[in-house]
Amino acid sequence: MGSFLAFAQICQKAAGIGSSLEKVEILAGYLRDLQEADLGIAATFLIGEAIPGQELGVGPSILYDALARAMGCTPGQVADLMRSTGDVGLVAAAAAEKKRPLSLAAFAGSDGLELAEVQGRFMAIARASGRGSQEARVKNLHYLFSEASPLEAQFIARLAMEDMRIGVGEGLARDAIARAFDLDPEEVERGYNLTSNLELVAKRAREGRLAELGVAINRPVKMMLAQIGENIPAALAQGAVAVEWKYDGARVQIHKDGPAIRVFSRRLEDVTASLPEIVQVVRERVWAREAILDGEVVATGGDGRPMPFQDILRRFRRKYDVDRMARSVPLKLNLFDILYLDGEDLLNRTLQERRRLLTKAADQGILADQVVCADQAAVQKIYDEALAAGHEGLMLKNPSSPYAPGKRGKNWLKIKPVMESLDLVVTGARWGEGKRASQLGSFRLGCRDVQTGELLDVGWVATGLSEDLLAELTGILRDLIVKESGMEVEVAPQVVFEVGYEEIQRSPSYSSGYALRFPRLIAVRDDKSPEEADSLERISEIFRIQRGRAGS
DNA sequence: TGTGGCTGCCC
């Protein structure tokens, strides 16, 4: 029988090992000796998937509730512990230390939790819906904590958050499965990328039947991803590239089985019901009987320019008012790849070959434009056109590369412009978690309102900081704290950050009315005072002219 | 019945 304690001990061990190879070795040894059912559970648990492909509906709020109940304290006290430890796992371990036993079994010293029992509780948590469902989730978590030893509780809490933080992700889990059953890691990786189901992959690996996992209609394939490219000349160094616009939209993978059409999102969610016009256009303009197609949908306004990304978000996952919203935010399909055609897996064909087949399989009008080109000036011209049209930049792809599911490699490069940065005042901060425990991990930003002299919120920044800088900033800002509540602090406005971003968005939640898309710290401006920070006027002016709007 | 907080997922 697979004990959850043994799993937790392996997690603890893995978390303490730096070397990936050593980590894989230990995980492999553990997985190898499990029975089939436990192997499936343990494999998915390792990557923080409580139940393959299902939502738990548990976040910090419900988890802290359950922990508070287990410890017999208030959620506020749990939040205090979070601030000092920055780790739900450690808080849960503490809860298990001082728990009040729920059941007689716990008094008597229970037999310990089984992997299957823990997953069963998570299933009950995932199934809960409707009135009283949040209470049901809390109760099931509370039960698990009441039965758990401190070490078990640590990883139950991390599982509930679907975030194990043991330095094991999909990559190492795959390698561990391969090592456990003496298989080629590439084969395991292929099986996983074609099914996204580590439980299934682990079981098939054990049986030596990985080869049975192939490309099939209605089984979404992990999407191939792009790396950031340096610039156009560097991308052209290896020769000609396939050039496409990088659309500011949402990725879709479309499965067509005759008249039956399904649309999957980047995370392979079925979004068919939200996108009726995409289904319709595929029905009318894809000639292939069976196909798996890859593309990007963009919202297009009356002027033919792309609508803000926020509008696309209003379409995805929508269940109600779908038709009305389809009229106000119409989506256009831009197909750029084909992975499967009439019974044939095309993954190992070259991009050039796939493009040729795509051209035959669908109407030109729903394909993303593509040219194969080795000339720097010509690529630059397309780049300028993409930006002038309001899109993000270019995709430059290696014409002779296969479709590599789930890979983010140099065969697909994205080229985007660097926006001029903003100098913004740090007005607050938030205590971090994990690696950033007991440090300030994200920073609230303000711009100047010239009329009133006030600082207006433009959001937060939390990336672009090295560990040294993080520590230094914590030291500086700690002395500037004027107010503290929960995980957040307010600081006297003295520090100025130079902040980079991709785009300025209208914001419904920040007082300036604007927010930055993908904010990152470029530098701390020791040389600038808050009075010299950028103004709301400057932000709204950049907003007005960005992305080739106005003045071009 | 309306609303605000929470969660998951787009980027």
Place this chain on the structure above:
DNA sequence: ATTCTGC
């Protein structure tokens, strides 16, 4: 999404 870090 972006960015930093250790292997």
Place this chain on the structure above:
DNA sequence: GCAGAATGGGCAGCCACA
């Protein structure tokens, strides 16, 4: 160069609660 970790804005749907 890769994989993992820590973090951003903003949307819909759902649930709790007033």
